[in-house]
Each structure stands twice: as C-alpha cells, then as structure tokens.
Amino acid sequence: MSTLALEAINVSKRFGDLQALDKVSLQLRQGSIHALLGENGAGKSTLVKCIVGFYVPDDGEVLLGERQQAIANPRDAHDLGIGMVYQHFTLIPNMTVLENLVLARPHLPAVIDWRKEREAIGARMQKMPFQLPLDVSVNQLAAGEKQKLEIVKQLLLNVKVLILDEPTSVLTPNEADEVLGRIRDMTRDSGLSVLIITHKFREVMTYADDVTVLRRGKHAGSARVADTNIKFLAELMVGSEFTSTALARESVAEQTLKLEIDTLKVADDSGKAAVKGLSLQVRGGEVVGIAGVSGNGQRELVEALAGQRPQFYGEIRIMGEAYAGQRADLLRHGFHCLPEEPLRNAAVGRMSVAENLAFRRFDRQPFSFGGWLRRGAMRAAATQAIADFNVRPPVPGIPIGNLSGGNVQRAILARELSERPNVLVVANPCFGLDFGAVSEIHARIMAARNAGTAVLLVSEDLDEILELADRILVMSGGRLVYETTPTEADPVIIGRHMAGHGEETHAH
Amino acid sequence: MNGEESQWLTVLIAVLGGAIRVGTPFLFVSLGECLTEKSGRINLGLEGNLIMGAMAGYGVAWITGSAWLGVLAAGATGVVLGFVHALLCQQPRVNDIAVGIALMILGTGLAFFIGKPLIQPTAPHLPALHLGAWSDNPALRAALEINALFIVGVLLAPAMAWFFRSSRWGLAIRTVGESDDAARAMGLNVNLVRMLATMAGGFLAGVGGAFLSLYYPGGWSEGLSSGQGLMAVALVIFARWDPMRCLYASLLFGGAGALGPSLQAVGVTSGYYLFNAAPYVLTLILMIAASSTKVRSGMPGSLAAR
Numbered sequence: 001m002s003t004l005a006l007e008a009i010n011v012s013k014r015f016g017d018l019q020a021l022d023k024v025s026l027q028l029r030q031g032s033i034h035a036l037l038g039e040n041g042a043g044k045s046t047l048v049k050c051i052v053g054f055y056v057p058d059d060g061e062v063l064l065g066e067r068q069q070a071i072a073n074p075r076d077a078h079d080l081g082i083g084m085v086y087q088h089f090t091l092i093p094n095m096t097v098l099e100n101l102v103l104a105r106p107h108l109p110a111v112i113d114w115r116k117e118r119e120a121i122g123a124r125m126q127k128m129p130f131q132l133p134l135d136v137s138v139n140q141l142a143a144g145e146k147q148k149l150e151i152v153k154q155l156l157l158n159v160k161v162l163i164l165d166e167p168t169s170v171l172t173p174n175e176a177d178e179v180l181g182r183i184r185d186m187t188r189d190s191g192l193s194v195l196i197i198t199h200k201f202r203e204v205m206t207y208a209d210d211v212t213v214l215r216r217g218k219h220a221g222s223a224r225v226a227d228t229n230i231k232f233l234a235e236l237m238v239g240s241e242f243t244s245t246a247l248a249r250e251s252v253a254e255q256t257l258k259l260e261i262d263t264l265k266v267a268d269d270s271g272k273a274a275v276k277g278l279s280l281q282v283r284g285g286e287v288v289g290i291a292g293v294s295g296n297g298q299r300e301l302v303e304a305l306a307g308q309r310p311q312f313y314g315e316i317r318i319m320g321e322a323y324a325g326q327r328a329d330l331l332r333h334g335f336h337c338l339p340e341e342p343l344r345n346a347a348v349g350r351m352s353v354a355e356n357l358a359f360r361r362f363d364r365q366p367f368s369f370g371g372w373l374r375r376g377a378m379r380a381a382a383t384q385a386i387a388d389f390n391v392r393p394p395v396p397g398i399p400i401g402n403l404s405g406g407n408v409q410r411a412i413l414a415r416e417l418s419e420r421p422n423v424l425v426v427a428n429p430c431f432g433l434d435f436g437a438v439s440e441i442h443a444r445i446m447a448a449r450n451a452g453t454a455v456l457l458v459s460e461d462l463d464e465i466l467e468l469a470d471r472i473l474v475m476s477g478g479r480l481v482y483e484t485t486p487t488e489a490d491p492v493i494i495g496r497h498m499a500g501h502g503e504e505t506h507a508h
Numbered sequence: 509m510n511g512e513e514s515q516w517l518t519v520l521i522a523v524l525g526g527a528i529r530v531g532t533p534f535l536f537v538s539l540g541e542c543l544t545e546k547s548g549r550i551n552l553g554l555e556g557n558l559i560m561g562a563m564a565g566y567g568v569a570w571i572t573g574s575a576w577l578g579v580l581a582a583g584a585t586g587v588v589l590g591f592v593h594a595l596l597c598q599q600p601r602v603n604d605i606a607v608g609i610a611l612m613i614l615g616t617g618l619a620f621f622i623g624k625p626l627i628q629p630t631a632p633h634l635p636a637l638h639l640g641a642w643s644d645n646p647a648l649r650a651a652l653e654i655n656a657l658f659i660v661g662v663l664l665a666p667a668m669a670w671f672f673r674s675s676r677w678g679l680a681i682r683t684v685g686e687s688d689d690a691a692r693a694m695g696l697n698v699n700l701v702r703m704l705a706t707m708a709g710g711f712l713a714g715v716g717g718a719f720l721s722l723y724y725p726g727g728w729s730e731g732l733s734s735g736q737g738l739m740a741v742a743l744v745i746f747a748r749w750d751p752m753r754c755l756y757a758s759l760l761f762g763g764a765g766a767l768g769p770s771l772q773a774v775g776v777t778s779g780y781y782l783f784n785a786a787p788y789v790l791t792l793i794l795m796i797a798a799s800s801t802k803v804r805s806g807m808p809g810s811l812a813a814r
Contacts, residue, residue, distance in 0.1 A: 073695055074693055075694075075695030088689065090687070090689055090690040091690065092683060092686040092687055092690050094809060099679070103679055108679065110677075111676070112674045112676065113674075
C-alpha cells in the first residue's frame with residue numbers, strides 16, 4: 001500500500017520571534033504508522049496542530065488523499081476524517097464516559113436522546129480495541145484509561161487518519177505496548193493511518209513503519225523504520241551540534257559540612273509518619289543520591305526541606321545554623337531546590353516565565369527599587385537565563401504553564417542555579433524528559449557540585465543516581481536503609497533494599 | 509387547638525408563604541448565576557442586575573400600565589448588563605470577579621440615580637394566584653397567594669436541568685465551563701458561549717428584580733434589595749451548580765428571610781433583628797460548609813482551576 005493518506009508540504013509557522021516550523025514536509029502512507037520524532041520544542045506538536053487546523057500555517061499546504069484541503073479549524077479536520085488525541089487530555093473530567101463520547105461528535109442533534117446514544121455507543125464499543133465503562137465519570141478513570149478513551153473517542157468518529165501526540169507519556173510500559181499494539185492491529189485490519197508524535201526510540205523501532213525527524217522546526221530527515229537504526233535517528237534528532245555534555249567529576253578540595261539532617265520526622269497529608277527519623281549529611285562538592293521507590297517518604301522529605309511542609313520534628317541545619325525553610329532562611333543560606341513536578345511545586349502556571357524566574361529575588365535589587373517592581377530588569381534577566389538554559393520558546397512574556405515539561409524544568413533550574421547555590425536539593429529532575437535535556441540537566445547539576453555546592457539528589461531513577469552521586473543512600477519506608485558508593489554499588493543489592501528486603505544482605 | 513399551638517402553626521405557615529415570596533428573587537438570580545457559572549464565569553454583578561431590573565421593571569410598568577411589560581424590560585436591562593460583563597471579561601488579563609463587583613456598584617448607583625422619580629408613583633402589581641381560596645384560615649390563604657413568576661421559576665428549574673443534560677446548547681455551555689481547551693478542540697467559540705450564558709443569566713436576574721418591585725415587597729425604593737443578588741451567588745455554590753438544588757436552596761433562604769417578620773407577627777419581638785439576620789447567618793454557614801472539598805464536586809472545571 002503506497003497511496004498517501006495525508007501529505008504536508010512545506011508547512012511553516014511563526015510565533016512572534018520564533019520560527020516554530022520552517023518548510024516541513026511529511027508523507028503518511030495509508031494503513032501505516034508514521035512516527036514524528038524530535039526533542040522538546042522541535043515543532044512536532046506545532047506541525048500536527050497545523051494539520052488539524054488548531055493553528056493556521058503561515059505557508060505550505062496539507063493534502064488529504066492527494067487533494068488539497070483547506071482546514072481552518074478542528075471541526076473541518078473532523079469532517080475530513082482526521083482525528084487528533086492531544087497531549088493534554090481534552091476529556092471533560094466532570095462528565096461521564098458516555099457524555100464525553102457523545103460530545104465529541106461534530107454535529108450533535110439539538111436534543112440528545114440518551115437512551116438511544118447509550119445503545120448505539122454500547123454496541124460499537126464492543127468492536128473497539130479497548131472497552132470502557134460508559135457511566136463512570138472521567139475523573140475516576142486512571143491515566144491509562146483516559147488515554148484509551150481519547151483514542152476510542154476518535155475511532156468512534158470513523159477517522160481515517162489518527163494523530164496521537166505523545167500518547168504513551170502517561171502510560172506504564174505495559175500499557176504503552178497494549179495501546180500501540182492494538183493501534184498497529186487496526187492499521188493492518190481497517191486501513192487506519194496513524195501519525196504518532198514521540199521521543200521514545202523503542203516505540204518507533206517496534207511499532208512504526210516510517211519515521212520523520214524534526215529538529216528546531218526543520219525537517220531533519222525521513223526514513224522507513226526497517227532501513228534505519230537508533231543511532232542514525234538520534235543523530236538526526238539532536239543534530240551535529242550534539243556533543244556529549246556529560247561533565248567530569250572533579251575533586252573538590254575543601255569539603256565543608258553544609259547540610260545536616262538530624263532524626264527528621266515528617267508526616268504525610270493524612271497525618272501518618274512518612275519520614276521516620278532520618279539523618280544524613282551533605283558536604284560541599286558532593287552529590288548525595290537518595291534512591292528509592294516513590295511513596296517511601298521522599299516527597300515529604302523534599303517538601304520539608306523546601307519549606308512546603310513546615311511541620312516536622314528533628315532538626316535541619318545548614319552551615320551549622322538551624323533551618324526552618326522560611327524565605328529568609330532560603331536566601332541567607334543559599335538554599336535552592338528543584339522539586340518534582342516543578343510546574344505544580346515551584347512555579348505559578350499562569351504567571352509569565354519572567355515573573356516565575358524572578359520569584360527568588362523579586363523584592364530586592366535589581367528587580368525592585370523603592371518598593372516598585374522593575375519589570376524591565378526582570379525581563380532582561382529572564383531573557384538572559386532563557387538563553388543560557390536553552391528554554392524554548394525563548395519568550396519571557398508567555399505563561400510558564402504553556403511551556404512543555406522539559407522547558408519548565410529548564411526554566412526552574414535556571415532560576416535555582418542563577419546565583420551559585422550553597423545547598424541544592426533536586427527531586428526527579430529528569431522525569432519524562434528526552435535524552436538531550438537529561439544530559440544537559442545532569443551536566444548542570446554536576447557543574448554545581450564541582451563548584452562546591454552540596455547537592456542532595458532524590459530520584460527514582462537508579463541510573464541517574466549511579467551517574468551523578470558520590471554517595472548513594474537507599475530510602476525505604478521513611479528511613480535510610482543502606483549506604484554505598486557508585487564504585488561499590490551493586491544494583492541488585494540496592495534494588496533489594498529499595499523493595500524493603502535489605503536485612504538478608506547484611507552478610508555482604 | 510390551644511393558642512400556643514396555633515401561634516406556632518401561624519409562624520410555620522408564614523415561613524412557608526415567605527419561603528415562596530422571599531425565595532422567588534433568590535430563585536431567579538440563582539438560576540441566572542447557575543447558568544453563567546456553568547459556562548465557567550462568575551458574575552458577581554447580578555446584584556446590580558437585580559436592582560436595575562427592579563427599577564426598570566417598576567418604571568416601565570408604571571409608564572405602560574402593564575406589569576408584564578415591566579418584567580420584560582427588567583430582563584432586558586439584565587441582558588445589557590450581562591453583555592457588558594461578558595464583553596469586559598473576555599478582554600485579556602481581566603478578572604471576572606473584579607468586573608462583577610464594579611458592575612454591581614454601577615448597577616446599584618445607576619438604578620438609584622435613574623430611579624429617583626419612581627419612588628412616589630404606584631405601578632401596577634403582578635397578579636397573584638389565590639391557591640388558598642379553599643381554606644378559611646386567613647394565614648394559610650395569605651401564604652398560598654402565589655405569584656405567577658414563582659410558578660415560572662419553579663418550572664424553569666427542571667427545564668434548565670434538562671437543558672444542561674440533554675440539549676446541544678446545554679452541553680456546549682457545560683463543556684465551555686469545564687475546559688477551554690476541550691471546548692476549542694470541539695470547535696466551540698468559548699467567548700461567544702460565555703457571552704450568551706452571561707446575558708441569559710443577566711436576564712433571569714433582572715426578572716428577579718422585577719419581582720421585588722412589582723410584587724413583594726413591591727414599590728421602588730433604594731433599600732429594596734438587601735444583598736439578595738450576592739447571597740444568590742453563595743446559594744449556587746450550596747446548590748452545587750444544580751438547578752433543582754437552586755430551587756430548594758432558594759426556598760430555604762426565603763424561609764429564613766421570612767422568619768423575623770413572621771415571629772414578629774405573632775408577638776415574638778425579642779431578637780427581631782437577630783431573626784432578620786437569619787439569611788445572612790445562613791449565607792455564612794453555607795460558605796463555611798462549602799469550603800470543604802467535598803461540596804466542590806460538581807464545580808465547573810474552569811472555576812475550580814483558579
């Protein structure tokens with residue numbers, strides 16, 4: 001089958017100063033899965049949003065079944081048989097599965113006969129790759145079920161072209177395999193054509209037929225998956241400018257004791273003890289990594305350190321002085337923190353990138369003078385930080401919530417590293433990021449360590465800890481249960497301690 | 509039946525009648541606010557709509573001699589104020605709460621200014637249905653003297669519930685109220701839907717005002733509404749954005765409002781002002797109760813996202 005289901009020719013789109021797409025072309029063969037690969041901010045989402053009419057491209061055209069089609073809005077795309085599953089769910093949480101499915105239809109009758117709809121949709125649901133309960137409210141569905149519902153919603157509309165924007169980012173690997181496997185079956189059985197945005201090579205190699213790579217808004221290359229390999233795709237994706245940014249671990253001469261935690265006890269939201277008497281010390285020029293399965297008190301530990309959970313027992317000292325997590329403490333001790341989910345924990349989504357970047361120092365010079373904020377200075381500092389940390393799009397005025405996950409991470413890291421931190425606490429800094437961003441963030445953390453910062457790294461990713469940490473601690477059940485060094489570390493033994501079965505290995 | 513018992517029965521009947529009489533404006537304003545909030549916008553300006561509606565309704569009824577034309581005029585001023593609210597709110601970086609407060613003050617001030625000459629004249633009242641004609645009990649007869657607007661409101665509540673559940677437009681309003689992004693993905697014009705919902709909500713609030721000036725308490729004066737428009741907003745939260753619960757809550761508020769006067773009618777004068785404060789106390793209690801997260805289920809997504 002080599003007829004084209006959809007073709008985009010020389011599509012360009014500009015947002016203000018940013019050329020988000022520059023003459024990008026793409027050919028989707030009928031009955032195939034076409035992967036669109038690229039780093040955060042490469043223009044993948046912009047391209048598909050141009051295809052479905054969410055954005056109007058400045059230039060270029062979209063051919064559907066070899067005819068040019070004007071697609072002015074998502075409804076036109078619907079009518080032409082193009083359906084898109086967005087990265088952020090467009091389901092309505094307070095409505096039921098049935099209501100959501102009915103609402104998705106482009107031309108609703110003025111009055112809806114719910115009994116008839118339920119029968120019709122119930123019958124068609126039987127033939128869908130995923131079955132979902134109709135009367136459950138969407139906010140009670142798990143993330144994987146929501147993703148399946150989004151896909152079913154499009155399939156019920158009889159789409160011929162299905163576009164999926166990072167469909168597996170919220171799924172476990174097993175769920176991802178299930179979803180992608182079923183979709184591949186559908187392309188083979190019913191001639192469905194699928195365009196899938198991803199940055200996971202494994203999914204491209206396993207499920208896609210063709211692949212197009214974007215880099216910085218430009219078309220970097222296209223290939224049949226069977227004729228290519230991961231190394232080639234990675235080079236296309238990151239480009240020749242990619243040099244390994246991994247920074248060497250330098251020996252730091254003067255290692256003063258900076259952060260001390262002494263028998264810390266912290267309660268979780270329900271009041272139960274989550275951190276149960278934890279003690280540790282971090283010296284300047286040292287990365288201490290805390291490994292562990294999430295839900296073993298790491299979140300509460302980081303929140304207590306960041307001042308988000310002010311009620312704790314025990315003592316936290318920085319440079320020998322008591323530390324309570326107040327703003328004054330943070331500033332005096334040079335305490336900086338990149339918590340997990342920074343958009344929720346360290347940013348205000350509706351405020352601009354520039355404002356978010358000024359949070360630490362907005363009330364001091366140069367950001368404020370005589371009680372007045374100086375937005376020009378904030379903007380200038382933000383522009384600099386955005387350039388230094390490669391935040392995309394490089395626009396200080398847009399709400400930080402509009403940035404992609406990796407760019408929020410970079411922006412917050414830019415803020416936290418803007419003045420040389422004395423103590424840096426980092427929690428799952430690379431969750432959900434592509435490898436370019438991961439190596440960049442790792443390099444920044446290592447650079448801070450080499451400059452004498454005391455770094456406490458809390459991560460669920462053992463590889464990350466093995467790469468960065470000078471000392472490795474394992475947290476389980478609210479306690480530190482094991483300590484080792486990267487050179488002596490045995491992932492099997494660490495894994496056993498993470499799972500809470502450490503006692504058997506004492507003989508080691 | 510001894511005197512003591514019949515007194516309490518009288519109070520009960522009076523509270524019941526009051527629930528209907530005092531509750532009607534609450535009902536209209538809360539249904540209007542419910543409609544607006546379902547679309548994802550809060551209109552605190554409905555207090556202004558209410559007072560403007562009361563003034564305009566009274567004025568037009570007096571000039572034309574038709575109370576029903578007055579009701580329409582009241583609704584029309586509500587539509588205009590709703591349009592202004594929606595137009596201001598859809599500008600970038602404009603906060604709907606602030607606009608609402610501004611329009612509340614504007615509506616109130618404008619109504620007092622234009623309405624000065626209306627304090628003296630007497631306009632025709634809205635007709636009442638004498639549903640208590642079968643009874644010899646004068647208290648019961650008075651309580652069952654029910655205004656046609658109340659009947660309209662009672663029918664409107666289930667109609668609105670059905671509208672939200674089963675009509676295309678109702679679903680469009682709910683979708684816009686739940687998520688801008690979802691609505692846009694469906695090809696809905698978010699601002700237009702909100703504007704229409706705010707204007708329709710304004711209409712209902714204006715009609716509520718006409719009830720105040722054309723039926724109960726009747727007449728135009730500057731003290732006509734004592735914050736009923738604002739209380740109706742609290743009432744919508746209490747009703748969890750459900751039109752049927754708006755009806756019940758309005759009756760509850762109306763009954764609370766009638767408590768003071770009916771106790772006074774049977775000679776309980778001590779604590780008169782305290783009992784008159786019952787609706788306000790009820791508002792406070794409801795607000796505290798509504799601050800628990802459980803009650804917030806049913807809150808439109810775009811309101812919860814603030």
